[in-house]
Amino acid sequence: MMDTRTKSLLFCLALIHAIQAQDQSGFISLDCGLPANSSYTTNLTYISDAAYINSGETENIDLYKNSYEQQLWTVRSFPNGTRNCYNISNITDGTKYLIRASFLYGNYDGIRSPPIFDLYFGDSLWVTVNITSETYTFNYEIIHVPSTNKVQICLINKEAGTPFISALEFRPLPDHIYSIGSGSLLLAFRYDIGSTSNIPYRFPYDVFDRIWPPINNDKYYDRLSTSLTVDVNQSENQPPAIVMETTIVPKNASRPFFFIWETGDENIQYYAYLYFAELVKLKPKQFRGFNISHNGNYWEGPIVPDYLSTSSIYNIKPLDPGKHHNLTLTQIENSTLPPIFNAVEIYSNIEILELESDQGDVDAIKKIKSTYKVINDWEGDPCIPRTYPWSGIGCSDESSPRIISLNLSSSNLTGFISTDILDLTALQILDLSNNDLTGKVPDLSKLSKLEVLNLENNNLSCPIPPELIRRFNDSLLSLSVKCNNEIVVEKKEKNKVVIPVVASIGGLLIIAIIAGIVFWIARSKRKQEGNDAVEVHRPETNTNVGDSSLETRIRQFTYSEVVRVTNNFVRILGRGSFGAVYHGMIDDIQVAVKMLAPSAIQSHDQFKAEECILYLYLVFHI
Structure with a gap:
């Protein structure tokens, strides 16, 4: 026990030291979990951390509160998402800082299960936080000179309990x-x-x-x-x-x-x-x-x-x-x-x-986030830490990482496909499937490195930009898209894209007569059709040889149906200037399926005329 004289001396010394050291210039003191726009002053002035992070839940420590400094009375916990990041942008680059993160569990969640999680500074693992006691304050400090006026500190969920933090502090040093x-x-x-x-x-x-x-x-x-x-x-x-x-x-x-x-x-x-x-x-x-x-x-x-x-x-x-x-x-x-x-x-x-992601990519992905109201864990730098990028995002392993994949499948997206995606110039994979996107497909061929494009199960309208079809045909792009609920273009491998037209086969009788009739009907009924229609022509003739009439019935097939009809295009009957011809079966009737290559799309009318002549040609050879 200290005597009265010793206590008085210590008190006087404390006053002297306090007078000599009141300057908090450059200090950043965040009380994590303090209500937004709140602050208080003890020996130090603390403010809420709410302005530096957009995720997490605030909790109070009640059991041990009076035994600890006030900045430890609340915590911010992160039950959702793999990564949750603080973005501190009011520091001075080139200044040496003591940076401290503090953690007091205090059984804030009532389950008496202290967690283990990782703490990252920028792209580097700062420390694995292992909370081994409810009542002990764990302080982790680094001395570091930031290269820019902003830093990112992330808590990473390791599936060993919910990450949390009590206080975050920056102290400038000489x-x-x-x-x-x-x-x-x-x-x-x-x-x-x-x-x-x-x-x-x-x-x-x-x-x-x-x-x-x-x-x-x-x-x-x-x-x-x-x-x-x-x-x-x-x-x-x-x-x-x-x-x-x-x-x-x-x-x-x-x-x-x-x-x-x-x-x-x-x-x-x-x-x-x-x-x-x-x-x-x-x-x-x-x-x-x-x-x-x-x-x-x-x-x-x-x-x-x-x-x-x-x-x-x-x-x-x-x-x-x-x-x-x-x-x-x-x-x-x-x-x-x-x-x-x-x-x-x-x-x-x-x-x-x-490290920092490419600024152009950062600007673009933030606009996309704003457009589609993506919230999950999209905070801070999308690619940093590189081990834990934003969910749905893949990044290159560079000193200035680029976004190379974007997967927003099944994310409840609505509206048009954002043209801000075109600013992700390093993008190789884009998956926007299983949403409620509408409107036309933009010309994503401007993304010169794009290799996989999945737009399935949306409400998009046609036509598909011809340049995308060309790249697909040239084995440069794997494409999956459905528009107007009629056309499906789906290739999981880099093969040529095709638009199918099916012509049925009647019989083997009076080939010369039917050839003339079919050719005349094709010329008289030829119409301008957009690329967003799939036509299935089944010319059906009367058995009366003397009857010159020929009834033509049109039916539409989806691509998956054509795959089934042709047994996955297993048998090739021949190739022409407009594409390959495959053997198929519809209701026990042999058919020939001619696949129109994208390079021939502009001559669609001519193709439709040729298909009727092809009908006779194939009847003879099947």
């Missing part, structure tokens, strides 16, 4: 601190080693709002403290003065100081930041000095802490790799006093990739 040459830093741990208060210190004691939790070392170490102010301004990383005003020393003066941690990955590169300040006014014959070794190898020293002044010891190059790390502080030969240790930070190296 350029000269935490410099390792390249890459970014991921906090492994940070400790106030000599703490006498058993509470974590942060802003306003720490001007950068780092969190310094205490660590219990009473078994082997004694605590020292001072009521005087320790200068931290000479230290490069400026730890809080209140942290530096306490320290520990070994109870056994001849015993080295061991600081040990284990890791499951021996390839992790660690960076150590150690802080020392002499708190005792040494007598003339007293001297404190020590060396630091890592895993038995000399690292730094001799370290001679200055009285009431902070020294920072750190490594620009990473520590030697290994699964076991032991920092040992050993008294040097002429030292009369044991080592001291005030505070420590350990970071590992992390590579953060801040």
Whole structure:
């Protein structure tokens, strides 16, 4: 227990530090789950996260609320979608930031099942969040220099519980601190080693709002403290003065100081930041000095802490790799006093990739989203993280990813096919099937890389743009489309597109007479027909040879019916200038099916005349 004098001193020091560190310039403090347009101020000013994300559900923590800081009283949970992303656009590019995400489960959902999920920064996995306790606050920090004025932070559902978040914070840092040459830093741990208060210190004691939790070392170490102010301004990383005003020393003066941690990955590169300040006014014959070794190898020293002044010891190059790390502080030969240790930070190296999708694709897909009111998980960058793009979207594996596939099948789309799709110039696959789209099919052939187009089961009208048919015929496009409920063009493989016309076969009698009659009827009844009709001509003759009349009946067939009639086009009877001719059966009657190639569409009338002559020709040969 602290006496009244000690408490008064701590209170006065707190006031001093608070006065010196009130500047929150550049701070972004988001209370996740706080109602939109809300804010409050404790030591820090927090605002709602609602302006930075359009998904998730807000929840309250009631059971443990009074034991935690206010920003932890609410959470935003994400029961829907694989990815849910925050988009922070009011940062300063080129500025070094400490970025922290905080998670307090607190059994907010009442099911006592803490989740596991991934946290992504840009295109990089920041950390797998494993909530192992209901009552513990999990803080994850990185030190990073954003390359643009916006960043994206995503929570990824791993089917191991519902992702959630309590707070998200950005703190600008001076350029000269935490410099390792390249890459970014991921906090492994940070400790106030000599703490006498058993509470974590942060802003306003720490001007950068780092969190310094205490660590219990009473078994082997004694605590020292001072009521005087320790200068931290000479230290490069400026730890809080209140942290530096306490320290520990070994109870056994001849015993080295061991600081040990284990890791499951021996390839992790660690960076150590150690802080020392002499708190005792040494007598003339007293001297404190020590060396630091890592895993038995000399690292730094001799370290001679200055009285009431902070020294920072750190490594620009990473520590030697290994699964076991032991920092040992050993008294040097002429030292009369044991080592001291005030505070420590350990970071590992992390590579953060801040990729962005092609801006033209981003603009186009956002317009498509607005047109069709697609909401699901379409937030942030459509292709980043590349492992988890927007649902229904496929992206290329490039430094500036392109959208190469778009699948909005069965998405309740209505209206016309958006011409904004034409701005997705790298698109290879487009599936808009099973919706309620209307109007004409736009000339999607302008998408030069398009290989698969599925527009089935909509209410589209014809004609199909000729250029799409040509590309289909040239084996450049797999096409599935139905328009006016009459024409079906469906190819799952890259073969030539065809429009079928079926001519029936009558019998083998009086070929010459019938040929003349059929040719005359074809010429007299020829009409201009659009490409959006399928005609099936079944000329039926009277058995009276002397009767020159010939009744013609027209019936329409769908493409699937023609496939069935021809047994999937298994038997070819011949080929002509307008296309191939296939054998088929309709109601036990042999028929010839001539497939009109797209290149012959403009000569459709001529084809219809030829089909009647073809009728006689095929009767003779079948």
